Amino acid sequence: xxxxxxxxxxxxxxxxxxxxxxxxxxxxxxxxxxxxxxxxxxxxxxxxxxxxxxxxxxxxxxxxxxxxxxxxxxxxxxxxxxxxxxxxxxxxxxxxxxxxxxxxxxxxxxxxxxxxxxxxxxxxxxxxxxxxxxxxxxxxxxxxxxxxxxxxxxxxxxxxxxxxxxxxxxxxxxxxxxxxxxxxxxxxxxxxxxxxxxxxxxxxxxxxxxxxxxxxxxxxxxxxxxxxxxxxxxxxxxxxxxxxxxxxxxxxxxxxxxxxxxxxxxxxxxxxxxxxxxxxxxxxxxxxxxxxxxxxxxxxxxxxxxxxxxxxxxxxxxxxxxxxxxxxxxxxxxxxxxxxxxxxxxxxxxxxxxxxxxxxxxxxxxxxxxxx
Ligand SMILES: Nc1ncnc2c1ncn2[C@@H]1O[C@H](COP(=O)(O)OP(=O)(O)OP(=O)(O)O)[C@@H](O)[C@H]1O
Ligand SMILES: [Mg+2]
Numbered sequence: 001x002x003x004x005x006x007x008x009x010x011x012x013x014x015x016x017x018x019x020x021x022x023x024x025x026x027x028x029x030x031x032x033x034x035x036x037x038x039x040x041x042x043x044x045x046x047x048x049x050x051x052x053x054x055x056x057x058x059x060x061x062x063x064x065x066x067x068x069x070x071x072x073x074x075x076x077x078x079x080x081x082x083x084x085x086x087x088x089x090x091x092x093x094x095x096x097x098x099x100x101x102x103x104x105x106x107x108x109x110x111x112x113x114x115x116x117x118x119x120x121x122x123x124x125x126x127x128x129x130x131x132x133x134x135x136x137x138x139x140x141x142x143x144x145x146x147x148x149x150x151x152x153x154x155x156x157x158x159x160x161x162x163x164x165x166x167x168x169x170x171x172x173x174x175x176x177x178x179x180x181x182x183x184x185x186x187x188x189x190x191x192x193x194x195x196x197x198x199x200x201x202x203x204x205x206x207x208x209x210x211x212x213x214x215x216x217x218x219x220x221x222x223x224x225x226x227x228x229x230x231x232x233x234x235x236x237x238x239x240x241x242x243x244x245x246x247x248x249x250x251x252x253x254x255x256x257x258x259x260x261x262x263x264x265x266x267x268x269x270x271x272x273x274x275x276x277x278x279x280x281x282x283x284x285x286x287x288x289x290x291x292x293x294x295x296x297x298x299x300x301x302x303x304x305x306x307x308x309x310x311x312x313x314x315x316x317x318x319x320x321x322x323x324x325x326x327x328x329x330x331x332x333x334x335x336x337x338x339x340x341x342x343x344x345x346x347x348x349x350x351x352x353x354x355x356x357x358x359x360x361x362x363x364x365x366x367x368x369x370x371x372x
Contacts, residue, residue, distance in 0.1 A: 101311045101312050101313060102307075102308050102309060102310065102311050102312075103305070103307065103308075103310050103311070103312060103315065104307050104308050105307075106120065106307065106334045106337075108312075109305065109315070109332050109334070110332075113315055113316070113319060115303065115315075115319065115329055115331060115332045116153075116157065116330075116331035116332070117331060117332055117333075117334060118150050118153040118154055118157060118302065118330065118331035118332060118333050119146050119147070119149055119150025119153055119333045119334070120146060120333075120334045120337050121143055121146045121147070121150070121176070121179075121180065121183075121333060121334065121335045121336070121337065122142045122143055122146060122336075122337050122338075122339050123336040123337060123338050123339070124141065124142075124143045127141075130209075130210060131143070131179055132178065132179050132182035132183065132207075132210045133182070133186075133210060134147075134183055135147050135182075135183045135186035135187050135190065136186050136190075136240070142339075143183065144183070144187075147180075147183045147184055147186075147187040148187055150180075150184065150187075150333055151184060151187045151188055151191065153331065154166065154184070154302065154330060154331075157300070157330040157331050158299070158300055158328060158330050161272075161299050162299035162300040162328050162330060163299065163300055163330060164272060164276065164277055164278065164299055165268060165271070165272045165277070165278035165279075165280075165298050165299040165300070166278075166279065166280070166298055166299055166300040166301065166302050166330055167200070167280040167281075167282040167291070167294045167295055167298045167300075167301055167302070168180055168181045168184075168279070168280065168281055168282055168302045168303075168304055168333075169282040169283070169284060169285050169291040169294075169295070169301060169302075169303060169304070170284050170285065170303060170304045170305060170306075170310070171284065171285050171286050171303070171305070171310050171311070171314035171315055171317075171318050172284055172286055172309055172310065172311075172314065173204070173284045174306075174309075175284070175304050175305060175306040175309055175310065175335060175336075176304050176306060176333075176335035176336060177201070177281055177282065177284070177304045178201070178206045178207055178281050179335070180302075180304050180333050180335060181197060181207065181279055181280075181281035182197070182207060182210055182211070182281075184279060185197040185243055185277075185279050186240070186243065188242075188276075188277045188279070189240060189241065189242035189243035190242075192242065193242060193276040193277050194242055194244075194274075194275045194276045194277070195242055195243050195244070195275060195276065195277045195278075195279060196235065196243075196244045196245070196246065196271050196274075196275040196277070196278050196279070197211065197243065197244070197245050197246070197279050197281070198222065198245075198246040198271070198278065198279070198280045198281070199222065199245075199246065199247050199248040199281050200222060200248065200259065200280045200281060200282050200283070200290070200294055201248060201281055201282060201283045201290075202222065202223050202248050202249070202251060202252055202255035202258070202259075202283070202290070203251065203255060203283050203288070203290070204283070205247065205248030205249075205251070206281075207245070207247065207248070207281055208245075208247040208248065211236070211238050211240075211243075211245040211247075212236055212238060212245060212247055213238070216236065218233050218236065219233055219234055219235065219236045219246065219247055219249075220232075220233065220234060220249060221234075221246075221247045221248055221249015221250060222234075222246055222247065222248050222249050222258075223248060223249035223250055223251070223252040223255070223258060224249045224250065225249070225263075225267070226258040226259070226261055226263050226264055226267075227252060227258060228263070234246055244275070255283075255288075255290055256288070256289045256290055256293060259290055259293045259294055260293045264297065265297050268297050268298065272299075278298075280294060280298060282294050282295075285314075285318050285321070286314055286317075286318075292321055292322065292325045292327070293325075295322050295325060295327030296325050296326055296327055298327070299328065300327075300328045300329070300330035301322055301327045301328065301329050301330060302329075302330050302331060302332070302333060303315075303318070303329065303331070303332040303333070304332070304333050304335050305332050305333070305334055305335065306334075306335050306336045307334060307336070307337060
């Protein structure tokens with residue numbers, strides 16, 4: 001009996017322990033169930049969130065592959081380049097015009113300085129003869145045509161006494177006084193006038209090279225005549241009808257004094273009476289008093305100006321000085337005009353060469369023969 005009680009007790013204790021174990025395991029099951037449940041919920045939550053955007057950014061338009069480059073914008077750049085180029089060019093032109101003191105537009109001489117333009121002589125190409133002989137060697141050349149119209153302008157430029165004796169001068173050296181004087185003298189002589197051409201540039205005489213035979217020493221020249229060394233045979237005959245020539249003679253130490261002498265004034269008076277036209281090739285104006293001294297005595301002053309060489313200051317100074325010394329400016333010959341450049345006078349030359357009788361090959365040959 002006792003054994004059975006003991007056995008029953010043992011069974012009860014065992015049962016108790018098992019119940020305890022069961023409770024522990026049941027609690028563990030409960031806990032694991034909870035964990036499992038919450039994990040399951042979380043998984044479902046995550047699964048449901050897949051595919052849902054996490055921000056407020058939406059695709060409105062899909063990016064397409066461009067058919068042409070976005071940059072550079074060639075049309076815009078081209079337009080900008082043209083506008084900037086034109087503006088820059090204009091600005092630069094105004095800048096240069098403002099800061100360059102040389103006159104490049106012949107109209108400025110007439111409009112701003114009120115000196116009439118008597119003629120526009122083109123820059124001649126060398127044709128196997130000196131440009132100083134162009135009028136007789138190539139009568140159809142643009143330079144010869146220019147000389148004809150310049151001759152007319154001079155004839156009409158002032159009262160007859162002023163235009164009948166004139167001196168050619170320029171503000172600077174090498175602007176073409178000698179070339180213009182030679183061709184003008186030939187043009188006046190060719191028109192039947194009795195012309196005397198005087199080389200009064202006693203500092204740099206050059207006319208004798210074209211109007212005096214190299215071996216001809218018959219004329220003492222202007223310098224010797226004015227200094228009283230010799231007074232005979234001053235005028236040279238050079239075979240060109242109607243044209244006589246007085247060379248400058250040896251270069252004297254005191255050209256201004258010689259030109260300012262009464263002897264020179266008397267010579268000019270005599271020549272004016274004996275000839276229809278007295279043309280003096282003078283020295284340049286700047287730096288020397290010679291040109292002013294001559295312009296007092298002569299009827300008129302013709303300025304020779306090369307575009308791009310004559311400065312505004314020099315021209316203003318020249319005009320004032322000539323007027324102060326009672327000289328009369330007949331006008332200005334624009335020389336060495338480059339027909340390739342835009343001076344506004346090319347159109348005249350186009351017509352010159354179109355109408356000129358020396359423009360065809362045959363005519364050129366005939367006129368050359370006539371001239372020789
Ligand atoms: N219209 C022209 N076409 C071509 N060449 C020219 C023209 N005018 C002048 N020349 C040339 O320019 C140079 C200077 O000309 P020129 O001797 O006539 O100038 P100038 O004013 O008399 O010079 P200077 O002050 O030294 O006396 C010469 O070589 C001449 O042949
Ligand atoms: Mg000269």
